[in-house]
Amino acid sequence: MIKLEENKSKIWFKILNCDGSPIDGSAEVWSLPHGESKGELTTFPGEPSRKLSPDGIWYVDPTYKDVSWLVSSPTPLYKLNSGLKIYVVQILDSPFCEEPGMIWVSRAYLLREATNLDLKPFGIYRSFKQVIE
Numbered sequence: 001m002i003k004l005e006e007n008k009s010k011i012w013f014k015i016l017n018c019d020g021s022p023i024d025g026s027a028e029v030w031s032l033p034h035g036e037s038k039g040e041l042t043t044f045p046g047e048p049s050r051k052l053s054p055d056g057i058w059y060v061d062p063t064y065k066d067v068s069w070l071v072s073s074p075t076p077l078y079k080l081n082s083g084l085k086i087y088v089v090q091i092l093d094s095p096f097c098e099e100p101g102m103i104w105v106s107r108a109y110l111l112r113e114a115t116n117l118d119l120k121p122f123g124i125y126r127s128f129k130q131v132i133e
Contacts, residue, residue: 002094002095002098002103003094003098004098004099004100006100006101007072007098007100007101007103010072011072011088011118012070012071012072012088012089012091012103013070013071013072013073013074013086013087013088013089013114014030014068014070014086014087014089014108014110015071015074015077015078015084015085015086015087016030016084016085016087017084017085018083018084018085020032020085022068023077023081023084024069026068028042028044028068029042030042030087030110031109031110032087032110033087033110033111033112033113038090038109038110038111038112039109039110039111040109041092041107041108041109042068042107042108042109042110043106043107044066044067044068044105044106044107066106067096067097067104067105067106068104068105068106068108069102069103069104070089070091070102070103070104070105070108071101071102072101072102073101073122074086074114074119074122074124075122075123075124078122078124082126085113086113086114086118086119086124087110087111087112087113087114088110088111088112088113088114088118089108089109089110089111090108090109090111091103091105091107091108092105092107092108092109093105093106093107
């Protein structure tokens with residue numbers, strides 16, 4: 001499934017704006033988790049296109065919207081805007097493309113919003129409201 005050794009056994013994150021829209025301006029529409037239920041399966045149909053850069057490295061064409069990127073560390077993006085929402089993702093297939101700490105997938109679920117325990121290893125600490133029933 002995951003080919004790069006540094007990407008194995010990692011938790012994957014999707015970072016979205018507070019309203020659930022993609023931060024990269026793409027037209028992706030994710031099904032957000034509600035309470036204890038994960039979001040619906042989000043599928044990005046089609047065959048993603050890959051391009052060869054001038055230095056000989058393959059990359060996913062950023063204008064192609066039929067794959068979505070996930071990261072293993074939300075820290076760099078979160079430091080740019082601490083108002084973003086970070087979700088834990090379940091991937092279903094082998095990634096279309098991999099780079100260290102980043103993968104592109106065509107099908108995934110948003111399991112839940114990342115907890116403070118998920119984010120602690122990345123130095124992200126958020127305040128939260130505790131509800132006791």
